[in-house]
Amino acid sequence: MLFTHFGISGPIILSASSYMSANEAYKLILDLKPALSDDQLDNKLILLFEEEHLKSIGKVLENLLPKKLINMFLKSINIDYYKKACDITKFERTAIINNLKHFDLKYDSLRDIDEAIITAGGVNVKEIDPKTMESKLVKNLYIVGEVLDIDALTGGYNLQIAFSTAYQAAMNIE
Numbered sequence: 001m002l003f004t005h006f007g008i009s010g011p012i013i014l015s016a017s018s019y020m021s022a023n024e025a026y027k028l029i030l031d032l033k034p035a036l037s038d039d040q041l042d043n044k045l046i047l048l049f050e051e052e053h054l055k056s057i058g059k060v061l062e063n064l065l066p067k068k069l070i071n072m073f074l075k076s077i078n079i080d081y082y083k084k085a086c087d088i089t090k091f092e093r094t095a096i097i098n099n100l101k102h103f104d105l106k107y108d109s110l111r112d113i114d115e116a117i118i119t120a121g122g123v124n125v126k127e128i129d130p131k132t133m134e135s136k137l138v139k140n141l142y143i144v145g146e147v148l149d150i151d152a153l154t155g156g157y158n159l160q161i162a163f164s165t166a167y168q169a170a171m172n173i174e
């Protein structure tokens, strides 16, 4: 997952977007530390706070988060970036763990259709002969790739659809 200048992106977001529709409202909750349970995170924080007790909480969190995220992360739970690690209360530590495991992002919208990587919809595959890619409705009309009502998750499958259907048509056009 990528944080970008407009919001979030990357393969997991592109895949998630294929299950979303433009007019729905969504909640976006990120687990920023999926490999660690709440208890493991608590132990890690206690250890970090002991080792770096004179540093600010903002600096200490560099061990766990990308630098640019830390300010926003702490603001969302009302903890001062410059508060010393040794002054962080148990209550605040719990809030940090909760925020790491359930980081709430406001969903605004999907990106514009112009930026879509693949779009669902298109010519119904039932109307196409899969051996030749010729239309069953219009003779000598071959339909391949993105124009077909086939779409897949990101990962090369859409290019494969374009290449394979184009090959099939090219080998059969008379």
Ligand SMILES: Cc1cc2nc3c(=O)[nH]c(=O)nc-3n(C[C@H](O)[C@H](O)[C@H](O)COP(=O)(O)OP(=O)(O)OC[C@H]3O[C@@H](n4cnc5c(N)ncnc54)[C@H](O)[C@@H]3O)c2cc1C
Pocket (backbone or CB within 6 Å): 115, 116, 117, 118, 144, 145, 146, 147, 154, 155, 156, 157, 158, 159, 160, 162
């Ligand atoms: C930013 C981006 C990233 C992507 N990343 C991936 C990826 O990582 N993996 C993956 O599998 N897929 C990816 N895709 C999807 C993949 O590129 C498409 O599914 C695939 O290119 C579709 O191939 P196509 O030949 O059917 O259509 P296109 O590649 O769209 O080709 C259609 C061609 O027709 C031309 N054309 C349009 N109208 C006319 C006209 N009237 N007359 C003449 N020519 C016309 C267009 O200029 C274009 O060259 C990505 C797409 C985008 C936009």
